[in-house]
Amino acid sequence: MEIKYMKEAIRYGRRSLLSDDVPVGCVIVKNNKIIGYGYNKKEELHSPLAHAEIMAINMASKNLNSYHLEGCDIYVTLEPCLMCVGAILNARIKNLYFGARNKRFGAVISHQKIEKLITNHRISYESGILERECANLISEFFSDLRKRSK
Amino acid sequence: MEIKYMKEAIRYGRRSLLSDDVPVGCVIVKNNKIIGYGYNKKEELHSPLAHAEIMAINMASKNLNSYHLEGCDIYVTLEPCLMCVGAILNARIKNLYFGARNKRFGAVISHQKIEKLITNHRISYESGILERECANLISEFFSDLRKRSK
Numbered sequence: 558m559e560i561k562y563m564k565e566a567i568r569y570g571r572r573s574l575l576s577d578d579v580p581v582g583c584v585i586v587k588n589n590k591i592i593g594y595g596y597n598k599k600e601e602l603h604s605p606l607a608h609a610e611i612m613a614i615n616m617a618s619k620n621l622n623s624y625h626l627e628g629c630d631i632y633v634t635l636e637p638c639l640m641c642v643g644a645i646l647n648a649r650i651k652n653l654y655f656g657a658r659n660k661r662f663g664a665v666i667s668h669q670k671i672e673k674l675i676t677n678h679r680i681s682y683e684s685g686i687l688e689r690e691c692a693n694l695i696s697e698f699f700s701d702l703r704k705r706s707k
Numbered sequence: 708m709e710i711k712y713m714k715e716a717i718r719y720g721r722r723s724l725l726s727d728d729v730p731v732g733c734v735i736v737k738n739n740k741i742i743g744y745g746y747n748k749k750e751e752l753h754s755p756l757a758h759a760e761i762m763a764i765n766m767a768s769k770n771l772n773s774y775h776l777e778g779c780d781i782y783v784t785l786e787p788c789l790m791c792v793g794a795i796l797n798a799r800i801k802n803l804y805f806g807a808r809n810k811r812f813g814a815v816i817s818h819q820k821i822e823k824l825i826t827n828h829r830i831s832y833e834s835g836i837l838e839r840e841c842a843n844l845i846s847e848f849f850s851d852l853r854k855r856s857k
Contacts, residue, residue, distance in 0.1 A: 605798040643790025
């Protein structure tokens with residue numbers, strides 16, 4: 558785990574703000590190189606699939622020309638949802654690092670426990686990486702949204 | 708539930724064979740009209756995301772220009788995996804109909820029970836729609852694959 562990659566994920570997460578999307582960012586790293594990145598574009602693309610992790614996995618699998626992202630680590634600012642955990646497992650990513658918890662939809666340690674979801678692929682994870690910065694990214698967005706809606 | 712839509716899903720599933728992909732097909736229906744379809748293209752696109760359901764949800768959300776596919780039904784020949792169940796729940800699809808069970812990776816009734824995965828969205832499902840035809844589609848593919856590899 559390297560903090561610098563979570564900083565990059567946060568940096569990409571800020572791009573979600575351009576389309577008024579909930580800011581979540583993600584990078585995928587292989588051999589000390591970022592081979593995929595993504596940020597939440599659900600509003601921008603009107604798509605339930607356009608989560609940061611899905612965008613990053615899409616880019617990484619194109620770059621590697623492979624549906625298995627073996628030896629890859631994923632860094633994401635928010636605990637992944639069920640769809641994204643499923644995609645991370647399907648892609649056979651090695652290590653998952655995330656920042657803030659997602660108490661309602663998180664499928665790693667919150668709403669679901671990833672240990673119970675795993676089929677044939679083993680994954681390691683670590684939570685709480687730059688947790689405060691990752692959580693602030695989202696809480697500031699919602700605080701601003703509430704102010705604007707008044 | 709209408710059998711004709713599962714027949715369409717099977718028809719699309721056969722298209723996976725063109726790229727030597729495991730044949731799985733899917734359609735999404737709203738107001739008696741197919742607004743999205745997909746078939747497994749994992750090998751063709753070298754993507755862990757290219758499951759039939761994801762392709763169909765992508766098309767349907769583009770057609771509706773919405774990340775919520777409310778009032779939509781999804782028909783898929785094989786029990787969805789965790790990623791696809793997550794996507795179906797994120798998209799707020801109303802009814803899920805599938806054909807054959809996926810004993811290793813199915814996240815509706817097999818490896819996972821969908822009732823335990825649900826957060827805030829309710830979904831109804833029915834399994835075993837044209838089960839034999841849906842299962843044959845896949846078993847014939849693997850039987851052919853084994854013959855060819857000898």
